[in-house]
Amino acid sequence: MKDVRILGTGACVPDRIVSNDEVGAPAGVDDAWITRKTSIRERRWAAPEQATSDLATAAARAAMQAAGITAEQLSVIAVATSTPDRPQPPTAAYVQRNLGASGTAAFDVNAVCSGTVFALSAVGSIVLRRGGYALVIGADVYSRILDPADRKTVILFGDGAGAMVLGPTGRGPLVRHVALHSFGALSDLIQVPAGGSRLPLDHDGLDAGLQYFAMDGREVRRFVVEELPQLVKGFLHEAGVESQDISHFVPHQANGVMLDEVFADLSLPRATMHRTVTHYGNTGAASIPITLDAAVRQGAFRPGELILLAGFGGGMAASFALIEW
Numbered sequence: 250m251k252d253v254r255i256l257g258t259g260a261c262v263p264d265r266i267v268s269n270d271e272v273g274a275p276a277g278v279d280d281a282w283i284t285r286k287t288s289i290r291e292r293r294w295a296a297p298e299q300a301t302s303d304l305a306t307a308a309a310r311a312a313m314q315a316a317g318i319t320a321e322q323l324s325v326i327a328v329a330t331s332t333p334d335r336p337q338p339p340t341a342a343y344v345q346r347n348l349g350a351s352g353t354a355a356f357d358v359n360a361v362c363s364g365t366v367f368a369l370s371a372v373g374s375i376v377l378r379r380g381g382y383a384l385v386i387g388a389d390v391y392s393r394i395l396d397p398a399d400r401k402t403v404i405l406f407g408d409g410a411g412a413m414v415l416g417p418t419g420r421g422p423l424v425r426h427v428a429l430h431s432f433g434a435l436s437d438l439i440q441v442p443a444g445g446s447r448l449p450l451d452h453d454g455l456d457a458g459l460q461y462f463a464m465d466g467r468e469v470r471r472f473v474v475e476e477l478p479q480l481v482k483g484f485l486h487e488a489g490v491e492s493q494d495i496s497h498f499v500p501h502q503a504n505g506v507m508l509d510e511v512f513a514d515l516s517l518p519r520a521t522m523h524r525t526v527t528h529y530g531n532t533g534a535a536s537i538p539i540t541l542d543a544a545v546r547q548g549a550f551r552p553g554e555l556i557l558l559a560g561f562g563g564g565m566a567a568s569f570a571l572i573e574w
Contacts (some may be wrong), residue, residue, distance in 0.1 A: 253373040254421035255413050255572065256318070256382070259311025260542040261304045262293040262409040262529060267392075269404070276400035283404045288505025292407030292530030294392040300334045302343035304410035305388035308538070309344060312384065316414035320350040324381030327372045328357050329364030329534040331563065332389045336444075344386065360431075361439065362501045362562025364534035366570050369413070370427045376415050383415040389533030394441055396461040405504060406462075407530035411538025422550075423573040426488035430480060432565040435472060438465045439563035470507060473561055478514045481559065484569040495520045496554035499544065501561055502526035502536035520557070523549065533562075550574040 268291050269280035284290060295304065305328055313319070326348075328341040341355035354375070360367040365387035372383040388410035395403045415424070443459035444450040450460055485492060498520045500508060505526045512522045525532075525540045532539055537558055550556060552574055560568040 252417050253376055253415055253424045254418060255424065256416045256418065256421045257312045257314070257316025257414040258412065258538065258542040258545050259308045259313070259315055260409065260411040260539045261307035261311065262407070262539070263295045263299060263304070265294050265296060267292050267294045267407070272404055273400070275397040276403050278400050278404065286506060287405060288527055289404065289530050290527050293409060295390045295408045299390070301330050301332050301388045301390045301410070302334050302340045302347065304390065304408065305330075305340065305344050305386045305412070306347040308388065308410035308412040309348060309384050309386055312412035312414045316382070316416070318382050318414060320348040321352070322382050323348075323350045323353045323384060324379050325372055325375050325383045326350060326353050326355040327368040327383070327385050329360065329368040329385070329387045330357060330389055331359050331361045331364065331533060332391055332394060333357060340388070360566045360568065361564055362503065362531070362533050362536065363560035363564065363566040363568040365411070365537050366427065366558055366560045366568035367429055367566075369415070369424065369570060370429055372415060373424060373427070376417055380417060384412060385415060385538075386410060386412040387534035387536070387538045389535050391462065391531075391533055394460065394462045396458055399461065401466045402462055402464055405531045407532050409529060409532040409535040409539050411535050411542050413538055413541070424570060425573050426484070426571040428484045428487060428569045430567040432472075435565040438468050438472070438565060439463070472565055473503070473507060473511060474514070477511055477559070477561060477567065480567050481515055481557070481569065488571045490555060490571065492516050493519050494555055495557050497544065497550060497556040498522045498559065499537055499541050499556060500559045502529065502540060503531050503562065517557070521549070
């Protein structure tokens with residue numbers, strides 16, 4: 250990833266605010282229970298006419314404006330999502346069309362909540378080979394695949410998109426190191442059971458609720474709490490930095506209570522953890538770029554500081570990126 254830089258960031262969340270009371274009522278839980286379990290107080294859900302590509306396009310435009318580039322300067326667009334507009338074509342094709350970026354390559358990456366860093370890694374190598382500028386977008390509309398009665402999942406998720414413009418120029422924060430991990434033996438912990446080639450969705454599947462997102466919350470938490478600290482330690486060793494060198498931690502916004510627990514175990518003594526989970530919930534692949542953009546717009550980062558991005562989720566998968574501001 251040497252010489253790949255982040256030239257601009259952007260984000261988009263829907264206008265509709267969904268309270269804990271609204272989302273909790275069908276699941277039989279209240280605001281106090283949700284807040285205690287997750288630290289989430291509200292989330293944003295897409296309007297009926299909004300799809301993943303709409304949010305992705307808006308975030309992309311914001312990032313391009315921040316970077317000072319036009320669609321004609323793009324060479325590649327990668328959209329990290331597990332809630333595409335349709336099974337095919339790729340959601341990135343719709344974003345390309347919306348932006349008028351006809352000369353680009355456009356593809357999707359599905360590594361669920363780790364997807365944005367997976368996409369960053371893939372696109373970074375393309376930028377170095379082909380030149381030009383690249384869009385990395387994380388976007389998800391989870392509200393369309395949630396079971397309203399499942400309190401383990403419906404309380405957690407919101408919709409949104411975040412984006413980064415990457416380029417090989419000498420200005421902007423440097424992507425110093427990236428690492429990707431997959432744990433396929435745990436692939437059943439998070440899934441949407443039906444709708445693919447393994448189990449096409451039919452009337453029986455709909456009646457059984459197999460179109461909905463499903464998660465073994467206890468085992469997912471165990472994976473994150475047990476695996477993430479060691480993976481972070483190994484990543485920092487690979488990158489040649491010490492834990493005390495990290496100034497900012499931007500994790501996937503899975504669950505606020507779990508984030509506090511994990512952060513305490515990471516031993517990053519000088520780092521500030523950035524959070525958007527309280528107001529946006531878990532926005533899937535969008536959560537890291539949304540949170541990064543929020544920190545950028547708040548002026549949280551100073552030149553020379555090191556920022557650690559950490560994704561984790563379905564697959565199971567984990568991904569990390571070290572950014573030098």
